[in-house]
């Protein structure tokens with residue numbers, strides 16, 4: 122086979138590789154969100170039977186727990202994290218990405234409790250962002 126044929130064959134493979142790696146990124150983000158950070162514990166409401174309301178996955182909620190002692194700045198609600206939510210237009214992707222890596226919000230301060238100050242590595246923050254963007 123001539124070099125030019127090899128090049129064409131290689132180029133034809135590229136879109137498939139790109140699609141694969143995007144899916145892998147989203148899958149990694151899903152794993153980090155659901156199994157490691159457990160964002161759903163505070164951002165997904167539950168049904169009467171105690172199971173998560175899959176229809177409202179990561180769409181924010183009125184928290185179903187409170188601290189035993191008073192905690193300054195405690196928030197009773199968590200925001201919607203899905204792509205149509207206000208946070209995306211208010212902050213933009215770059216700020217959300219930075220927030221996931223530093224725990225510091227747009228105003229340079231941590232979010233109010235009980236939102237944890239996550240310090241994901243850059244690749245992990247990218248994965249979490251990709252997963253959140255893939256939500257409905």
Ligand code: HEC
Nearest residue numbers: 158159160162163196198199200226232233234235236237
């Ligand atoms: C222990 C409960 C809890 C967990 C777990 C949690 N959150 Fe939150 N989150 C909150 C609360 C409460 C707020 C509202 C705090 C505020 O407005 O300052 C919040 C706010 C946010 C905000 C907006 C911050 C702001 O200042 O407006 C983002 C973005 C966010 N959470 C993303 C996530 C992601 C992504 C995860 C998982 C990696 C996660 N949260 C896990 C409770 C939680």
